Amino acid sequence: MRALVMEQGSDGLAAAHVKDIDEGMLPAGDVTVKVEYSTLNYKDGLCLSPKGGGLVRNYPHVPGIDFAGIVETSKDARYAPGDKVVLTGWRVGEMHWGGYAEKARVSADWLVPLPHGLTTRQAMAVGTAGFTAMLAVLALEDHGLTPDKGPVLVTGAAGGVGSVATAILANLGYEVAGVTGRPEQAEYLKSLGASQIVARGDINEVVKRPLEAETWAGCIDAVGGEMLARILGQLKYGGSVASIGLAGGANLPASVIPFLLRGVNLLGIDSVMQPFENRQRAWARVATDLPLDKLDSMTVSATLDDLPKLGADILQGGVKGRVVVEI
Ligand code: NDP
Numbered sequence: 001m002r003a004l005v006m007e008q009g010s011d012g013l014a015a016a017h018v019k020d021i022d023e024g025m026l027p028a029g030d031v032t033v034k035v036e037y038s039t040l041n042y043k044d045g046l047c048l049s050p051k052g053g054g055l056v057r058n059y060p061h062v063p064g065i066d067f068a069g070i071v072e073t074s075k076d077a078r079y080a081p082g083d084k085v086v087l088t089g090w091r092v093g094e095m096h097w098g099g100y101a102e103k104a105r106v107s108a109d110w111l112v113p114l115p116h117g118l119t120t121r122q123a124m125a126v127g128t129a130g131f132t133a134m135l136a137v138l139a140l141e142d143h144g145l146t147p148d149k150g151p152v153l154v155t156g157a158a159g160g161v162g163s164v165a166t167a168i169l170a171n172l173g174y175e176v177a178g179v180t181g182r183p184e185q186a187e188y189l190k191s192l193g194a195s196q197i198v199a200r201g202d203i204n205e206v207v208k209r210p211l212e213a214e215t216w217a218g219c220i221d222a223v224g225g226e227m228l229a230r231i232l233g234q235l236k237y238g239g240s241v242a243s244i245g246l247a248g249g250a251n252l253p254a255s256v257i258p259f260l261l262r263g264v265n266l267l268g269i270d271s272v273m274q275p276f277e278n279r280q281r282a283w284a285r286v287a288t289d290l291p292l293d294k295l296d297s298m299t300v301s302a303t304l305d306d307l308p309k310l311g312a313d314i315l316q317g318g319v320k321g322r323v324v325v326e327i
Contacts, residue, residue: 002327003101004304006048008059013050016308027097029105030076033085035069036120038099039127040302040310040323041160042247047093048311055094064325065092066127067099068120076108084114086283088128089272100304102327112279117287124324125299126286129160132271134282134289136161136220136242137168139267143240147173149217150236154178155203156222156247156317157194158185163321165220166192167294168286177216179203179227185320192294203230204248210257218242225249232258232266240265247317298322 003021006014026032046053047063056063071083079085090110092098097105114123145152152169156162157178169176170193178189181200189197204227214236221228222245231241232254243266258264274282298321302310306325313319 001102002304003062004064004307006052006056006059006061006063014052014056014059014061015050016048018304021101023103026103026105030108031074031079031085031111032072032103032105033067033069033087034072035067035099035102035104035327037069037124038064038067038325038327039124039129040307040314040319040325041065041128042245042314043128044093044307045311045314047098048307049315057095062097062101063093064099064101065089065094066124067104067327068114068123069104069327070120072103074108078108079111084120085111086114086120086123087111088131089274091272099327100307100325109276112276112283115283115287121324122292122295125295125322126164126290127160127322128271129322130164130286130290130295131279131282132244132269133161133165133168133220134286135271135274135278136165136244136269137172137289138282138285139242139269140218140220140240143265143267144238145218145240147175149239151175151177151196151216153198153216153219153231154194155219155227155231156245157189158182158320159222159247159317160319160322161220161222161244163192163298164290164295166194167298168290169220170194171289171291171294179223181317188320191297200227203227205230207233207253207255209233210255211261214262220244223248225251226253228252229254232264235262235264237262238264240267242267242269244269295322299324301326
């Protein structure tokens with residue numbers, strides 16, 4: 001079977017090779033899936049990098065943190081040959097072999113049935129990035145966000161999580177402001193439903209005053225660092241920010257004043273270890289709340305051979321929207 005395999009050289013650095021490998025190399029697991037599509041997330045960029053981003057433990061390694069395809073064989077009663085399935089998270093593609101191969105073998109616990117209304121290709125256009133955007137929307141709603149409360153800020157807006165978050169929020173009737181470091185993507189973000197574009201440089205500054213004007217009813221933040229610290233002081237009273245990423249840094253040089261004087265909430269979002277019921281809830285909402293024409297307009301196709309370059313690009317913030325990998 002064809003696969004993208006990361007192999008370590010004598011210098012200890014890993015490089016990607018697209019090659020034919022024996023199916024006997026597949027790991028142990030309950031369900032073998034014929035992979036139709038995978039995708040590219042920021043974390044895939046890390047796993048494709050020479051040091052594996054600190055995520056890959058053993059080589060040779062098949063990356064790809066997401067895949068969608070058709071069950072070929074199953075030792076688990078929940079899945080039968082021919083079933084369409086999706087996998088995101090569970091450290092597949094990092095600690096475990098992932099989706100950049102014609103077949104994958106995993107624990108049945110890690111799979112979800114393909115959501116009604118989506119094809120396997122659309123499910124991978126969503127992927128971990130879009131699934132995480134939906135988890136963030138759900139968390140904000142669970143903390144009281146409604147469209148009448150005011151504008152919602154999306155950071156890293158032209159990236160994968162940001163693009164899907166923008167499209168979902170706009171479709172739900174929210175006024176969306178997108179933060180981007182790429183002014184040339186303003187029209188793209190407006191086409192997804194953003195009504196306001198905020199330049200990254202206007203918000204990516206060290207906190208000088210712990211409280212600024214109450215501006216945002218909520219925020220989905222893919223950037224972290226100084227930008228997240230600054231946003232905390234701009235939330236409206238009782239507003240929430242869903243922290244999903246660290247594209248701008250893992251530190252949080254913030255003040256606790258917005259928590260104490262404005263009752264704002266900082267909500268952590270993890271997509272990797274989400275229990276099955278929450279996964280189904282989020283995928284069902286993706287199927288109903290993400291307009292598929294917007295999903296198509298933010299997605300480009302790629303092959304296994306394109307991945308080494310795309311992996312480097314996404315770590316530089318150079319990938320727009322979502323990439324579907326045709327296996
Ligand atoms: P992308 O690269 O597609 O998007 C990230 C975006 O952030 C970029 O497109 C860019 O948007 C912006 N950005 C990049 N570098 C910087 C910088 N130095 N300062 C400010 N903004 C920057 O990645 P994904 O959407 O796949 O992932 C986004 C983040 O979310 C990553 O950190 C990823 O690890 C994390 N993540 C976390 C998950 C979880 O379970 N919590 C799941 C999925 C992703 P623009 O050009 O518009 O400014």
